Amino acid sequence: MSISRKIHFEISERKILLRVFDIFFVLLVLFLIGKYFNFTYFQITASNYYWTIVLALYITSIGTIFEMYNLQIANNKFLILRSTILTTAVTTLLYLLTPFYTPILPSNRLQIVYFFVAILFALLLWRNLYIYFLAANRFVKTVLFVGSSKKVESLVEELTRVNPHYKVIGFIATDDKTVKTTLQSLSLSELESFFSKHYISEIVVTNDNSKVISVALYSQLLKLLEKGIVIRQYAEVYEYSTNRLPIHFEDKELYKFFPFSRSNQNALYAFYIRFLDVLLSIIGLLGLLCILPFIILFNALWNKGPLLYKQERIGKNGIPFEIYKLRTMIVNAEKDGAVFAKVNDIRITSFGRFLRKTRIDEVPQFINVLKGEMALIGPRPERPVFVDEIAKNIPLYQTRHVIKPGLTGWAQVNYPYGVSLEDSLMKLRYDLYYIKHRSLFLDINIVMKTLSTILFARGQ
Incomplete structure (x- = not known):
């Protein structure tokens, strides 16, 4: 069975990318205007390394307050515009007000305008690139569900609502019940051809009780695991995607899903x-x-x-x-x-x-x-x-x-x-x-x- 792979960025990876490239683009633009224009307020040199560190800390911390790293806002070009302007304004002001750790205030106030515009331009450039490329459909995670027929539709709807980067394209039923669903229902004999035709990033098992999974299905899942397919439990995926616990999954087995910190x-x-x-x-x-x-x-x-x-x-x-x-x-x-x-x-x-x-x-x-x-x-x-x-x-x-x-x-x-x-x-x-x-x-x-x-x- 040949396994096709597709690029996908997890939630944590997207947030790290946003932070890293926020800093990278800001420093790049500041470096370029310092090299090609008459901008002397902020210069990237070995002796002034702490200027860069302070600016990076200000951008990421203030950006967090103004929800720059909230993925729902980061994926919306109108909402991210507001957050970017506010982050740039407060970062610039705070940077100017801490001259012990930042450059001395310039005598030419136009330098401050250049500084503000450079940060704003850099952040907007990177955030638009993120929206049009990294948040695009080609980076979604294609998923196969394994679980009860009667629950699959509601669980898929819940997961895709809380994490639009998940796309469930099929499921394998662990029971014999037939229900109407928009998803493609697969038998074990169809798995090999299905995986050869589709990019599957992950298999999500929705059953809490492993006893309902047949020996044949369990054997197939082990083979897929050996080939590098990620297999996760639904409660784990839900918790990771929503930052909340799926209480309806816990029933009487609270200890399984709720170990105290x-x-x-x-x-x-x-x-x-x-x-x-x-x-x-x-x-x-x-x-x-x-x-x-x-x-x-x-x-x-x-x-x-x-x-x-x-x-x-x-x-x-x-x-x-x-x-x-x-x-x-x-x-x-x-x-x-x-x-x-x-x-x-x-x-x-x-x-x-x-x-x-x-x-x-x-x-x-x-x-x-x-x-x-x-x-x-x-x-x-x-x-x-x-x-x-x-x-x-x-x-x-x-x-x-x-x-x-x-x-x-x-x-x-x-x-x-x-x-x-x-x-x-x-x-x-x-x-x-x-x-x-x-x-x-x-x-x-x-x-x-x-x-x-x-x-x-x-x-x-």
Whole structure:
């Protein structure tokens, strides 16, 4: 059986390519305008190597905040234009404001314009090349599914929705049921001719239970594995593509898909995170004190009533605690009982809406962080009444209480505000992913995404 191969870039590889070539194109354009035009502000030399390092760090970190490495945005030429302009503007400004690590400010201000235009041109050039070449259909991953006939259509639809770079072109049924599907159903005898005609990048096995896979099919899969075909389990592919756990796949075998992160038992990680929690909480509360007079004034004008309020929430190990927030709703907003806040909730005041959009209403929770009831990063704490209600419908929901709740979290930066059971299930998938993969790198990623949420006023 001859195996045809096709070039495909994984999600992580695409993000690395974007970062590497962002830097490469910027340095290339700066070098060329320095060589052929009267541009002297930024020169690439051995003695000035740290200028290059600082510029690369600024571009990639600020680009992360403005979602330059979000693949959905990177694949859209209109959305990436906005992100590129913002990244270039902030990078240029920050670079000019740190002359200890960057070139001295030029006497000719036109040099700054050249610098800005060069970075903008370089990033736009590379990002358009990426869209027209690397994001093109010829770089998609062609996949063959192996699994139950009745599930295959819904699983294919779900996978291609979350990762458009996957193209499922056929499936092998592990049962005898016949269902209507748009995919080509294959028998074992057809496999050899199918592989000789098509470029297959990967086989995805959708069955959790290996017992349903026949000996003959298992033997064929082993032969394909020997020939270099990648074979992966659907839950693994889904988790990698979405950055969330496929809870519907876990059933009673939670341990198979949800091993806790080593960081949960890592004393050094725990110490480091607690140190940062305390340090950043002190800085956050000092920042709140600086703007507190304005908040008190605006609260008196457009949000009449108490400034702060406390509310019971469920914390680590299911232990309740009182959370602190700036009040954003009218007084006695829940006189008829606890109700989830909704999009465009009429109980939210005009000033309260601003506080929510900018996340300023959450700043008093730094007090909870200092008290050790919360962390900066973790699943958002919910009220006991809502936890009980949701847990009745989602059995794994209380698993999120194995770590401290957070001021921000993986679910908050990846999923929009929602109050339905379906929304709660989706957020739980993200929360469990964070608990499973908890690490310093993921924490930094969440902080960057949170800054992006605040800058674009996406709070609810």
